[in-house]
Amino acid sequence: MNAQVQLKTVDDVVSPNRIESILANVTQIAKTDLAPLVHDIDLKGVYPENVMRALGEAGAYGQHAPMTSASSPSPDAFDLETAIRAMSIVGEECLSTAFCVWCQDALAWYIANSGNELLKKNLGPKVASGEVLGGTGLSNPMKSLFGIEKLRLKGVRVDGGFEVTGTLPWVSNLGEDHHFGIVFALPGEEDRKVMAVADCSAEGVKISENDDFVALDGTRTFAIQLRKAFIPAESVLADPIDEYIPRIRAGFILLQAGMAFGMIRSCIDLMEQAGQTLSHVNCHLPDQPEDFRVQLDAMEREVFELARTPFDPSKEYFIRVIKARLAAGDASVAAAHNAMLHCGARGYVRRGAAQRRLREAYFVAIVTPATKQLRKMLSDLGAA
Template identity: 55%
Template structure:
C-alpha cells in the first residue's frame, strides 16, 4: 500500500499518534503530494487546500493543543519544518493553521472551544491569524485597525486589515479589535470569512508565495457573536499565547535552512573545487542548524513559561532564525552560481522565501526593537 494512503487510514485521533509518527506522515505527504505543487503555489496558481486538509488528517495541526494546562510545540514545529523543506509558502500556511489552533485551544470560551478545536486541529476548518497589526501595536509600531462596540449578544466590528493569510470564503481567523471610546481595552475574536459583511480583497502580486490565500480584509459593521469571542480581555490572553505564536515560526526557518544545506551539498561534486573559496560552507550551516534546532526544541517544550528570561530567549531565537534563513539561502544561491539563476532552479525560490521569514511579523526590525526595549 502507498505509505501516504496508509498514513491516512491509520489516523483516527491525534492523541493516539506519537510525535514521530506524525512527523513521518507529514514528511511523506510533503515529499509525495506537496513537492510537485511547490512552484505553482509560489506563483499563485494553486492554493493547496487539499494538501492542508491531508496534513490535518496526519495530525499536523493537533499535536500542540493544550492538555491539562500544558502544551508542547515540538512536534508541530518539526512537522512544519518537514513541510518547509519542500515549500516555504505551505510552511507559512502551516504556521497560520497551527496558530489558529493555538488560539482556539487556549480560549476560555467553552462554546468556542467545543465548536472549533477538533475542526481546526483536523483541518476540516482552515484559517489563519490576523495578529500582524495587533502585534505591531503592542510594541508601539502601529495603531489597531479594528474597532468594535458592544451590542446585545456580542460586538459590531469595523475597519480593515491589509494582509491576512491562509484564507478563503469558508475560513476563519483570529484577530483583535479595540473597544470604541475605551482606549487600550481590547477583545480577541474569530472572524468568519463567510460573513457577508466581511470582504476579502486580493492583494497585489508578492515577490514570492502568492498561493498562500493572502487577502486584505474589510469589516463593514460585522456582528461578532459571543460564541466567537476568544478572549473578552485580550491582553492577558495575548501574553499567554505570544511565545507559542513566535516559536511556531521557527518551523518555517528550520525547514528552509535544511533544504538550503541540501542544495549546497547537491552542487558540491560539480562545483566544489571553486565553491570552497566561498566564506560560508555547508558545514557552517549544519552547525548553525543544530544550534537553532536545539534551542527551539528546548523552548518549545515549555511555551507557557512566564519568566522574562524565557521571553527574551524566544525573541532572540526568532531573530536568529530570520537571519540564518537569509544567510543560508544567500549562500546556497552563491554555491549554485549561474545554474541557480534559472527560474527552474528551486534555490531562487528559497532565497525569496527566506526574505519572507525575515520580514513576517514579528519582522527583523521589530524583533530588534523588542530586544532593545527589554
C-alpha cells in the same frame, strides 16, 4: 491520506511512536503530494488546499493545541516541538505551504489557549484536523502592542456579541469558508481590547485580492474589510486580552521556527548537491554546508528547549524567545544567499530551486514579528 487526527487531552500524552508516525505521514505528504506542486505554487500562485487538509488529517495541526475542556491543562499537553518539526518538513519543499501551516497552527493555538469552552468544543477540533482552515490576523495587533502601528479594528457591544469595523491589509491562508483571528478595541471602555475568531463567510466580512508578491503568492493572502461584522460571543477568545496575549505570544513566535528550519535544511541540501560537481571551486566560498548544519543544530536545541515551557511569564524567557526567532530569520537569509552562491547559474534560472529559496527566505525575515520589530522588542526590553 486517510489517517485521522486524534486530539490530545490532559491525560493523553502522545507516545513517541505516534509522534514518529505523524512526522512520517507529513514527510510522505510533502514528498508525494506537495513537491510536484511547488513550481505552480511559486509561479502561478496555486493554493495547495488538498495538501493543507491532508496535513491536518495526518495530525500536523493538533499536537500543540489540545482542545480539552479542563480549565488548566498540563503544559505537557501543548506539544510545540512536534508542530515545529512537522512544519519544517513541509518547509523543506515549499515555504509558501509551510507558512500556511503556521497560520493554521496559530489559529489552533489561539483556540486551545482560550477559556471559551464552546469554541474549543465546536470549532477547535475542526481547525486542528484541517477540516476548517484559517489564518492568524495578528500582524496588525502584534505591531500595535509594541507601538509600531495603531490597531485597525474597532468594535461595539451588541446583543449576543460585537459589531466590528475596520480593515486588515494582510491576512493569509484564507478563503470563503475559512476563519481568522482578530483583535479589536472597544472605544469608550478605557481602551479595552477583545480577541475573537471571525468567519470569512459572515455578513459584513469581505475579502479582496492584494498585491502580487515576489514569493509566497500561493498563501491566499487577502485584505479583509469588516463593516459592522457581527462577532458572536461564542467566537470570543478573550475579553479583555490583557492576560491572554502573554499566554499565547511565545508559542506564536516559536512556531515560526518551523519555517526557518525547513528553509535552512533545504539550502544545506542545495549546497551539498552543488558540491558534487563544483566542490573544487565552491570550497573557496567562506560559508560551507557544515557551518549551517552546526548553526541549525544549535538553533533547534534552543527552540525545542524553549518550546517545553511556552507559558513561562518571565522577562528573561521572552527575551530568549525573541533572540531565537531573530537568529532563525537571519540564518534563513544567510543560508539561502549561500545556496545561490554555491549553485551559481544553475540556481539562477526561472525554475531553479536556489533563487526560489532566496526569495522565500526574505519572507522569514519580514513576516510579523519581522527582523526590525524583533530588534525593537529587544531594545524595549533592555536586551538589544
